[in-house]
Amino acid sequence: MANSPTDQQGITFSKVNKWYGALHVLRDIDLKVAGGEKVVVCGPSGSGKSTLIRCVNRLEEHQSGTIVVDGIEVDGTRQNIDLVRRRVGMVFQNFNLYPHLTILDNCTLAQRWVSGRSRKEAEERALHYLERVRIPDQVNKYPSQLSGGQQQRVAIARSLCMAPDIMLFDEPTSALDPELVREVLDTMAELASEGMTMICVTHEMGFARQVADRVIFMDQGTVIESASPEEFFDNPKEERTRRFLSQILH
DSSP states (O other): OOOGGGGGEEEEEEEEEEETTEEEEEEEEEEOOOOOEEEEOOOOSSSSHHHHHHHHSSSOOSSEEEEEEETTOOOOHHHHHHHHHEEEEEOTOOOHHHHHHHHTHHHHHHHHHTTTOOOHHHHHHHHHHHHHHTTTTTTSSSSGGGGGHHHHHHHHHHTTTTSSSEEEESSSTTSSOOHHHHHHHHHHHHHHHHHHHHHHHOOOOOHHHHHOEEEEEEEEEEEEEEHHHHHHHOSSSHHHHHHHHHHOOO
């Protein structure tokens, strides 16, 4: 039975494995993300970071182990996948906005077709969240008329319109010009301050220091280190973590 969205149970990975053919990309992942916790996942390219979070809402299928989201097992059944996807919002690095729809329509489409909201209610919610991400004046424009940073904030607003309990961010600033990164990170920091459960895959270590409750370092499909930002940056326990930090911080 599904739990209510207010249960805030979070996400549990137990001995999760994922292969692409012969390539073993997730290896016996044991990880718990508590309700309301903000977790940043970092590591070198190809370490399994994006695959990890894409398994949460079954965008990728894990082959063994269990993933439980707010008490619902992500087990491949259509009922459970739908229940999980109603609770989990996701923001990708390339925005994934519909280019032929206005910003307002991008934010109302799923509300109307998935959640069954009326046009009026969907538009009211969309305007509320576009205000939250500080671009309410862009509602009648098309994605191509917005900067990359503005498009990413629209993508965040679109996810929030679906009232998720958990937000997943897959390198949300990696496709942005450097001067646009801060506006997106500021928006994410505001969400974090309001207590939403978040997992963010990112190379933005300043954001990790500022916002995360915990930083997870992955390499070759395994969790190498899991620590508070202070411990992670100032006193990492693993040599592999120290080598990674020396490369990206200097």
